[in-house]
Amino acid sequence: MKAQLLEYTLRLGDNALILGQRLGEWCGHGPILEQDIALSNIALDQLGQARMLMQYAAEQKGGDFTEDKVAFLRPETEYHNCLLVELENGDWGRTIVRQFLFDTYNYFFYSALLSSADNRLQEIAQKAIKEITYHAQWSAEWLIRLGDGTEESHQRVQRSLNDLWEWTGELFSMDAVDEALLAEGIAVNLAEIKVQWDQKVNEILSLATLKRPEDAWMQSGGKQGEHSEYLGYVLAVMQHLPRMYPEATW
Amino acid sequence: MTKEMNLEERFQAYVDGENKVEPKDWMPEKYRKTLIRQISQHAHSEVVGMLPEANWITRAPSLRRKVALLAKVQDEAGHGLYLYSAAETLGADRMDMVDDLLTGKAKYSSIFNYPTPTWADIGAIGWLVDGAAIANQVMLCRTSYGPYSRAMVRICKEESFHQRQGYEILMTLAQGTPEQKQMAQDALNRWWWPSLMMFGPTDDNSPNSAQSMKWKIKRKSNDELRQEFIDKTIPQAEYLGLSVPDPDLKWNEERGHYDFGTIDWEEFYQVIKGNGKCNKQRLRARQEAHAKGEWVREAANAYAEKQAVRKAKEGSAA
Numbered sequence: 011m012k013a014q015l016l017e018y019t020l021r022l023g024d025n026a027l028i029l030g031q032r033l034g035e036w037c038g039h040g041p042i043l044e045q046d047i048a049l050s051n052i053a054l055d056q057l058g059q060a061r062m063l064m065q066y067a068a069e070q071k072g073g074d075f076t077e078d079k080v081a082f083l084r085p086e087t088e089y090h091n092c093l094l095v096e097l098e099n100g101d102w103g104r105t106i107v108r109q110f111l112f113d114t115y116n117y118f119f120y121s122a123l124l125s126s127a128d129n130r131l132q133e134i135a136q137k138a139i140k141e142i143t144y145h146a147q148w149s150a151e152w153l154i155r156l157g158d159g160t161e162e163s164h165q166r167v168q169r170s171l172n173d174l175w176e177w178t179g180e181l182f183s184m185d186a187v188d189e190a191l192l193a194e195g196i197a198v199n200l201a202e203i204k205v206q207w208d209q210k211v212n213e214i215l216s217l218a219t220l221k222r223p224e225d226a227w228m229q230s231g232g233k234q235g236e237h238s239e240y241l242g243y244v245l246a247v248m249q250h251l252p253r254m255y256p257e258a259t260w
Numbered sequence: 261m262t263k264e265m266n267l268e269e270r271f272q273a274y275v276d277g278e279n280k281v282e283p284k285d286w287m288p289e290k291y292r293k294t295l296i297r298q299i300s301q302h303a304h305s306e307v308v309g310m311l312p313e314a315n316w317i318t319r320a321p322s323l324r325r326k327v328a329l330l331a332k333v334q335d336e337a338g339h340g341l342y343l344y345s346a347a348e349t350l351g352a353d354r355m356d357m358v359d360d361l362l363t364g365k366a367k368y369s370s371i372f373n374y375p376t377p378t379w380a381d382i383g384a385i386g387w388l389v390d391g392a393a394i395a396n397q398v399m400l401c402r403t404s405y406g407p408y409s410r411a412m413v414r415i416c417k418e419e420s421f422h423q424r425q426g427y428e429i430l431m432t433l434a435q436g437t438p439e440q441k442q443m444a445q446d447a448l449n450r451w452w453w454p455s456l457m458m459f460g461p462t463d464d465n466s467p468n469s470a471q472s473m474k475w476k477i478k479r480k481s482n483d484e485l486r487q488e489f490i491d492k493t494i495p496q497a498e499y500l501g502l503s504v505p506d507p508d509l510k511w512n513e514e515r516g517h518y519d520f521g522t523i524d525w526e527e528f529y530q531v532i533k534g535n536g537k538c539n540k541q542r543l544r545a546r547q548e549a550h551a552k553g554e555w556v557r558e559a560a561n562a563y564a565e566k567q568a569v570r571k572a573k574e575g576s577a578a
Contacts (some may be wrong), residue, residue: 034317034326035318037317037333037334038314038337039314039552040553041552041554041557043307043337043341046337047334047338047341050334054331057327060323061324061327078322082321082322102553155560155563156559158563158566159559159563163556163562247319251320252321252322255439257437258439260325260436
């Protein structure tokens with residue numbers, strides 16, 4: 011149970027951390043200042059959530075673990091984020107599609123986590139849900155705007171949607187960790203939120219005049235530590251100072 | 261002619277009486293132009309100034325530092341927005357101002373053409389660059405043009421917070437491992453002189469200053485502000501245990517100020533001309549962001565128009 015709770019905490023924490031890291035790449039390079047600010051806000055919220063979850067993970071690990079030691083000093087195979095969040099940003103449209111698919115999932119996930127039997131996760135969900143509600147609204151609005159904008163924007167986001175679809179299956183696949191913690195009332199039932207996700211995604215795609223891709227082969231493995239090639243680079247950049255100066259505090 | 265002179269005299273008397281000029285008030289055309297130039301340059305500086313620091317967001321060495329840095333760079337984008345709005349109150353158009361930046365017609369603060377190769381640069385920018393900017397901006401809180409002065413009051417509050425953050429980064433490094441201390445010293449060595457240049461040429465080489473002072477756009481001369489900054493900053497450097505890279509620096513009891521060495525104005529003018537290490541890189545980054553965002557802005561406009569038409573149809577149907 012203990013090991014499973016830690017892994018579960020890291021899955022949530024790593025989703026927030028890696029997505030926050032990816033979104034941070036946009037800062038200073040957005041299509042217009044107002045949206046640069048909006049996306050930085052989302053990155054900040056993700057990183058804030060990552061901190062709460064890393065602190066919780068550090069406490070579970072005990073000893074001299076800190077949020078930074080947990081966040082920065084693991085090898086790739088010990089990161090448990092879903093693959094979707096580690097993928098490259100691409101253009102603004104691709105970032106929006108990734109954000110929409112993830113935010114919508116995250117919204118239903120954290121709504122369900124509000125009734126987790128684990129007090130800490132429940133408290134974190136309470137703090138995070140307001141932010142995530144806004145993220146899901148923001149990215150849905152942008153998806154509609156781009157899907158129903160110009161011919162070019164429509165084609166661009168449809169292409170990104172087709173590309174990113176295969177990375178969404180993992181969000182809802184239950185493994186032994188999910189099952190064991192679900193039995194304890196701690197984890198979220200992913201089958202339940204899949205129904206809500208499907209409904210919301212269909213609704214927004216229809217408003218955006220976009221076509222839902224066929225469900226075909228879905229990629230998986232991120233949650234268990236089997237990643238794409240992208241994560242290594244994300245971590246190389248993120249970890250370089252703490253790894254180069256292991257004695258230092260910052 | 262006489263009427264115009266009267267207006268100008270009345271304007272001067274109004275400003276001399278420490279009154280704020282508001283957008284709808286009459287103002288000399290040159291006052292308006294000077295302000296548009298100054299405020300838009302200031303806005304561009306905030307926006308370009310995001311780049312050297314954003315360079316470290318993905319590499320910030322702790323979560324706390326990463327969040328603080330991202331929030332800080334985001335604040336700068338916000339400052340850019342307030343300032344573009346302040347310039348718009350004078351009749352300038354934001355998109356025209358942005359075009360002037362992208363084509364290289366408009367200037368921005370030269371300091372952002374220096375690179376940020378190490379993490380300590382993030383501390384040095386906060387402490388020195390924001391510190392120098394604050395010295396200037398505190399004065400601008402009392403500038404005669406109302407919207408600019410009010411934007412400055414907001415910006416100053418955030419900037420002092422950034423400066424403390426920067427100083428704290430350097431403090432942590434200065435008290436850290438020998439490598440960290442070296443990193444801090446190296447950053448101070450590189451940022452010290454460029455920070456002093458931020459106040460602009462010496463008073464005898466600053467031809468527009470006198471008119472700006474008369475109109476109370478500016479309230480202190482470049483040299484006065486530079487001296488204030490040095491006097492305030494030296495004790496802070498001493499407290500960090502770092503040495504300021506100026507062999508001529510010493511306290512002058514008689515003047516009640518620090519004496520300092522000669523600034524390399526040749527370097528200053530070279531960087532302004534485009535020959536700093538990062539001039540091309542900074543401008544290209546802004547141009548690319550703008551170009552890559554074009555289809556996004558077009559889509560947003562197209563969607564807004566479609567929505568307006570739909571709303572109008574709904575309205576007429578009802």
